[in-house]
Amino acid sequence: MASIAFLGLGVMGYPMAAHLKNRGGHDVTVYNRTTAKAQKWVAEHGGAFAPTPAAAAEGKDFVFACVGNDDDLRQVTLGADGAFDTMKKGAIFVDNTTASAEIARVLDAEARARGFAALDAPVSGGQAGAENGQLTVMVGGDPAVFETAKPMISSYAKMVGLMGPAGAGQLTKMINQICIAGLVQGLAEGIHFGRKAGLDIEKVVDVISKGAAGSWQMENRHKTMNAGKYDFGFAVDWMRKDLGIVLDEADRNGAKLPVTALVDQFYKDVQQMGGRRWDTSSLLARLER
Structure with a gap:
C-alpha cells in the first residue's frame, strides 16, 4: 500500500482517485478547489482530504494531478501552497492533465532539482473510461520511474505505455486528439450524406x-449522433482546449495540420450554436443546422 495524494476531483479525477483507493488499496488524500467536493469524495470512499495541494502532498509516496490546463497545473504544483513545496525526496509526481509538452518539461526539471521525479501521463477514454477504470495512459519520463509508478496508474487504466522522455506523453495525447478530430468529422459527414441520400x-x-x-x-x-443526442462524453469546450494545445505545438515544430485546424474552427461554430457542453460528436449538428 502506497500513500498517495490526488489533486483535482473533476469528472475524470473523481473516479480515478476512487480507483486508487478502492481497486488499488492505497491510502489516498484528496485535494479539490471546492472543499465540499473533496469532503463528498471522502464520505463515499474513505481516506482524507486536505485544504491545500501542499498539505495533501506532504510526506506522500505519489502525488497525482488531474486539473484543467497549464495554468491550473502550475498553480497546484508551483504556486502558493503548491504540492512541489512539500513533496519528499524520492517521491513521484504523476500528472494526468492534458496539458502542453512545455509544462511537462518544466515540471520534470523542477522535480529533479528538488529531489523527486515527475511523469506526464495524460489519459484517453473519457468520463466512462475513468469511471470504469479503463483509461489509456500515455506517459513521458524516466523508464525506472515509470516502472515504479505503473502499478499505481494501472488502478484506473487498461493500457499504460511509456512513450519517451518528459513531454512525450503529452505529445502522444496530441496525436490522439488529432486523429479523433478527423474521425469524428468524417463520421459526421458520412451520416449527413447518408441522410440526404435517403439511406437507413x-x-x-x-x-x-x-x-x-x-x-x-x-x-x-x-x-446517438443519428438520434441528435450530444450529451455522451467529452465536451466541445474541452476538445477546443486540447486542439489549441495541438496547434500551438505544431507552430513550434513545423507540423502541417490543415484538417485539425479546420475541425477546430468547426468546433468553434458548434460553441457559437450553444453547444459548448455538447460532446465532440456534435459536429453533425453543425452540418444539419
Whole structure:
C-alpha cells in the first residue's frame, strides 16, 4: 500500500482517485478547489482530504494531478501552497492533465532539482473510461520511474505505455486528439450524406463498420449522433482546449495540420450554436443546422 495524494476531483479525477483507493488499496488524500467536493469524495470512499495541494502532498509516496490546463497545473504544483513545496525526496509526481509538452518539461526539471521525479501521463477514454477504470495512459519520463509508478496508474487504466522522455506523453495525447478530430468529422459527414441520400443509417453503419471505415467513434457514437443526442462524453469546450494545445505545438515544430485546424474552427461554430457542453460528436449538428 502506497500513500498517495490526488489533486483535482473533476469528472475524470473523481473516479480515478476512487480507483486508487478502492481497486488499488492505497491510502489516498484528496485535494479539490471546492472543499465540499473533496469532503463528498471522502464520505463515499474513505481516506482524507486536505485544504491545500501542499498539505495533501506532504510526506506522500505519489502525488497525482488531474486539473484543467497549464495554468491550473502550475498553480497546484508551483504556486502558493503548491504540492512541489512539500513533496519528499524520492517521491513521484504523476500528472494526468492534458496539458502542453512545455509544462511537462518544466515540471520534470523542477522535480529533479528538488529531489523527486515527475511523469506526464495524460489519459484517453473519457468520463466512462475513468469511471470504469479503463483509461489509456500515455506517459513521458524516466523508464525506472515509470516502472515504479505503473502499478499505481494501472488502478484506473487498461493500457499504460511509456512513450519517451518528459513531454512525450503529452505529445502522444496530441496525436490522439488529432486523429479523433478527423474521425469524428468524417463520421459526421458520412451520416449527413447518408441522410440526404435517403439511406437507413443503422443499416449503413452495420455494414461499413465491419470494413476499413470502422472505428471506435463509429461503433460508439453513430446511434446517438443519428438520434441528435450530444450529451455522451467529452465536451466541445474541452476538445477546443486540447486542439489549441495541438496547434500551438505544431507552430513550434513545423507540423502541417490543415484538417485539425479546420475541425477546430468547426468546433468553434458548434460553441457559437450553444453547444459548448455538447460532446465532440456534435459536429453533425453543425452540418444539419
